[in-house]
Amino acid sequence: MSVTEAPAPVTTPAPRPRHRLARRPVGVVAALVATAHLAVAWRPGWFFDEALMLAIGRDHLDWGSADQPPVAPLLAGLMDLLAPGNVLVLRLPAIAATAASVVLAALIARELGGDRRAQTLTAIAQGTGLWLAIGGHWTTPYTLEPVLWLTLGWLLVRWWRVRDDRLLVAVGVVVGVGAQTKFQILLLAAVLLASVAVLGPRAMLRSRRLWVGAVLAAAIAAPTLVWQALHGWPQLRMGPVVASEAEFLYGGLSGVMLGMIAAAGVIGVPLGLYGLWRLVRDPHLAELRYLALTTVVLYAFFSVTLGRPYYLAGLYGLLAAVGAVGLQRRREAGHRRMSWVAWPATVIGAAAAIAMMPLSTVMAAPEVADTVAGATVHAYDALPAEQRARTGVMAESYIYAAYLDVAAPEDALPPALSSNRSYGWFPPPSDDVDAVLYLGSSADELRPWFADVRPVGAAGTDATVWLATGRLAPWESFWPTLRHLDVT
Template sequence: MQTVPTTREAASPSVPTFARAPVFVIAALTALAHLGFAIAGRGYWLDEVLMLAVGRHHLDWGSADQPPVVPLLAAAADAIAPGSMVALRVPAILATAAAVVVAALLARELGGDRRAQLITAGAQATAAWLSFSGHWLTPYALEPLQWLLIAWLLARWTNRRDDRLLLVLGVVVGIAIETKFQVLGLCAVLVLAVAVVGPRELFRRPALWAGAVVAALVAAPTMIWQAVHGWPQLGMATVAADEAQYLYGGRPGVAVLLVVIAGFPGTVLAVYGLVRFLRGPDLRPYRFLGVSALVLYVVFVVTEGRFYYLAGMLGVLIAAGAVGLQRRREARGAPRRVWPWFGIGIVVAAAALWVSGPSADPATPERFTQQAAEAYRSLPPEQREHTAVVGGSYIYASYLDAYSDEVGLPEAYSGNRSYGYFPPPSEDKDTVLYLGEQPESLRPWFSDVRPVGEPGANLSLATGRTAPWSVISEQWRTLTVS
């Protein structure tokens, strides 16, 4: 008598063996490469130094443009090994290496054999943007791992219909929201894609909605912080679009960079993977992932988002592309030679790693922080006691805070980005030592603003405060970097 398969059995095709050893070797080599550059690096990356400054002095449930997970990691690393740049970067390096493993696991869920898993792992490891930024502790260094985990959990649920995965998904989404808000867009698009192309059965699972509640509870603290402070994150979308014009050349530049940051062969595999998601019958159950990637790409181009916003989905497309090559190989009976591609990919990745060093050159921030410290120490003791150190932008303020212990500066203030939402100086601070290009911005609130320090040091001293700090802090707040 023939047995009719149950729903769970029908939805659980055999999954290839995981190529554990070689995939972990690729991940380990990736971690070692990034660790080497973390050890060799002498300076902080500009977004990394903000995370350190927030973690040291302003740890809260949120800030204007970043949720709290990465500043919390920075604070923990700084507490364990104060001032250690390597310790600071370990979480990012581990996340970058783990993304290699999860990308390979996703290829396996899509039906990829050992060869397809290795191709996926190699392409993920040599992605140009991740090679450039994967050793800096920033939200966008952790985001690819989180997005890949979301895609893998959904693909695994599609294969197994194990509802426990949906509860884990809720935890991952909640942590991802506490890391970077773009995941909210991913979730919205995934819901839309599943509603259009399936599997719609997902919506009938109580565990999905329980997972959504878990995600909401995990994310609640930072969302409450945003609500209390007037949702400054929404204003960052306009800022990102304005900056895209001169940083990337507007929409055309964003459109190209969103894809080519996958490097080579990542870009080739990602484009092919999108085609396979949309047209390949074997990937039909997972089509919602390809549709989501395509919709997000269009959204990020139209809204002129940051070029790295799609980095988390590129590994998903790469996995589909590697499985597509496997299907061609199976149909034609002869393997396609793809390994030479990785020669180019490794060169591109190595170049991106190499360029990341000069990009975090400490010479300039060390110079201006030292000059600020000298100007601060030159003040009469009584005046110094009542002087606040202010950065003209969050970049200046972050570097001042990062090097404050080394050069003997107090906590820095600014009206820019996250700093604009931190508490202002105390009312006994009636003088400002300003570091930045626009000291005239202080004139509405100080009777005298004059340059100090060495010529070209961009240092000014503002005296004669004419308004309370509560008023000044409200009016100097801006998300735009001058």
């Protein structure tokens, strides 16, 4: 009689120990960050991208638009339904996301073994990032994005600690929701997968639940991707547009490269760079080394392609968490010199972040929106009543168009038109509209299609109000030729 030995059970690494969540200090930091943003968010006025989100959410909500997935416009529209015209209520989702990112960064530090001090330091680093200080209360895709990237980072670090493959299904859900918010998360996911394939842990790639998560991500992202496909993938053409603006906005390649580092803030920069170094050198973090490779690859890609300086904002908290736990390890080993430096730096970092916050009120000042809306309303009201009924309102850029839609008094103007960015992919007007009031520096794009184009007013020093009459062709025939993504 033969005896068959039972196969050895498959084992997974024992979960690494972790400290209790530092609820009180982390909660205080998150509350202070939220309070600081609330203190400036009530000021009237919209940042121009915020105005675009509101205009889309009010009047053009769809599964996508030329350069925006639907989540930020959806949130803006919902907030406006709850409190029409209330800019503070409009900004509550962004403030909540910004405060949540502080907590998530601390949770990552906890998963890495961070104690109360490490978690708190990470929370402060995340909460005092310079880009976050400026725009952390604007309801825009790039303000909502960091909390999604940090959620993804927390799930991956937690999987490293406990090896629960159900977390990989959740990763897919976050990627799908992220794609409905801002498309860069798809690039992040692709680079993460490639980095894991190169450096490991390859057990992640062998998990069936990872691929279940990938299917879920595709299913959740599908509606906005289908919208892009049906409209010719305008989002793919945004890369050269963003690159063309880098010289003017940031000083070119050097400005983008430095900006992506500096945006992490006074505390986040040294802590994040130290965290990146630890990911590369610390043998205890060998299975997380793919996070360092992902960071470097994305930094190089966004630099070469001249992206925005805030494109890496979702990684700052993760790197700061690794750095803060590294300082904790040094402290536990008896090296306390860096700890003495860390806490005075938090005071400087917090002061720098607070000093940056008023800049947001300058960038979102209501004067420009009120000026262009007032001038356009005045010109529209001056038209004879029967001509007003046949006259549309159009703007040279999506910025002016969004300002007209959100700043003009209710029912004072018809919905704004523009050939620029998202507006260019909205439906053109009906052929009942045979004249256009046009707001911009030049109305040259209309001259081939209207018999007469002449100035009828001024909107500040940078824009003129033009009246174009005598339409020469149906809107459907020439509107697609006008569409463009550059801000002229």
